[in-house]
Structures are given as structure tokens and as C-alpha cells.
Amino acid sequence: MTPPKHGRRAATPSPARPASVPRTATIGSQHRRTRVAAARSGSAALRPAFAVIAMSFAAAMMVATSVPALAITATDTVARASVYAPAEDTIEYAPQTVEVGSEGVMSPLAAEQYLVEAAPPPIMSQVASLGSVALIDTDAIVWPVQNPTKRSDGFGPRSAPCSGCSSSHDGVDFNPGNGTPVMSIADGVVVLATENGGGLGVNVEVQHNIGGELITSSYAHMQSGSIAVSVGQQVTAGQQLGLVGTTGQSTGPHLHLEMFGADGVRFDGFAWLAARIG
Ligand SMILES: [Zn+2]
DSSP states (O other), X not given: OOOOHHHHHHHSOOXXXXXXXXXXXXXXXXXXXXXXXXXXXXXXXXXXXXXXXXXXXXXXXXXXXXXXXXXXXXXXXXXXXXXXXXXXXXXXXXXXXXXXXXXXXXOOOOGGGXXXXXXXXXXXXXXXXXXXXXEOEEOOOOOSSSOTTOBOOOSEEOOOSSTTXXXXXXXXXXXXXXXXXXXXXXXXXXXXXXXXXXXGOEEEEEEEEETTEEEEEEEEEEOTTOOOOOXXXXXXXXXXXXXXXXXXXXXXXXXXXEEEOTTOOEEOHHHHHHHHHO
């Protein structure tokens, strides 16, 4: 019967292990355990000296940490330091310089890169039956119909298209087709929504605050019963107001869009929209 390998290995002394091998205890090496034990017993004589030093250090730490700082300076008649009047140290440093090669390029920060503006105050619009309504500044502009390229009469003088029609066109005529949705050109508040706007027929007016300027857009000749908003209602750019029709003094289904400022003077809404929408 063969003895277990580990037993035979343990009985065999380590062959000529160099003296410089660290005395780390290795499991299974009885020979080296003995040498480590001998070393420990040799250092036992030094333990009292270490203990005394360690105790002295601990005592010093106790004194240092348990005696308050005030106790040490309590005998001073003049305060040496105060948190209310910190001593000002003056430290002189040689001025620092940075050397830049000739290829270095200065890139100053332009003030225009930081555009910080306070929000402009809202415009107060007087809406019938509602009183004062605040209009928030906006610059998001959209066309009043999906296909704004189809137009008939532009703004300005013209030959009157009907007996009651004006020879000076106060608006722009879009011809996107009967029943096409009519949308608000910008955020705003509805100030007029009537089924009987005289020559303008079914008419909705929306007031806007465009960059701090009071602008009114008027949408005329819409289909009867198509008005989708009410007076005083806040609307957003592109929100449907009604449908293209031919109510009032109109020769065919189209959107008659009038635009004017606070003075009520009509201006060319198409040019104004085209300049802002692009
Ligand atoms: Zn018109």
C-alpha cells in the first residue's frame, strides 16, 4: 500500500532552500514552521520595550486630544487670534507670465455670444366681454393655410371684382380650395368670432404679440358654422379657426386674410408672413 503523497512529501526536508527566502509560513512545510517559531521566541525579549513606547505614545495622544486649546492659552491676557478679525498674511509672489509661440492666436469672447434678455412684458389686449387679456410675446409664425402659394388677389389697389367689392384690397386672398382648414398665424387670443361679419362674412380675428408689437390677423369669408374657436380663447400657431368658404362679399371660396397693427392700418399680410416664414 502506497502512503499518501502528502505524507511522504511532509517528511522530506526542503532541499537546500536559499536563506534569503522570506519567512512566510507555508502550509505543509513543518520544517519552516519551526524556524518561524524560533524567530518569534527570539524577539520576545524586545516586547516590553515596545509596550512602554506604545503606552507613552497613547498617553501623549490622550493629552493632546482631551485638553482643549483654550486651556493652554487661558493664561494669556491678550487674545492671540480671533475668527472675527483674521490675520492677513501678505505673501509676495513673482508675477506669473505665459509665453506663447508666434503661432498663437488670440480668440477673444465676443459679447454677442451671450444674449441675455429679460422677458418682455406681455401686451394687454382689450377683449370685448372679457376685459384685459395678456398676450405673450411670440415669434413662431405659420401660414394660415396649408398651400399658401395658391393666391388670387394680392394686397393693395385693384379693380373691384364685384359691385360691392373694394377697389383697394385690404387683405390677401388665398385659394387653397373650399373647406380647407384656416389656421392662426401665431399664438394669440381670439378677439372676434362672428357668423355675420358683413362683407367679411364668417370672420375670426386673433390678436398676437409679435416681438412686442400688437398684431391682429383677420380671417374672412369662412364657411358658415365652421368657426372652431370662441372670443377670449387662447390659440396657438397653426390652430384651426374655421374652414375656407365664400360667405360675405365674395366671388368664390377663398380665405381673405387681413393684418394690421395697433393703429388699425392694414398692411400686406403675405409679404409680412413670407418675410418671417421664409
Ligand atoms: Zn380679399
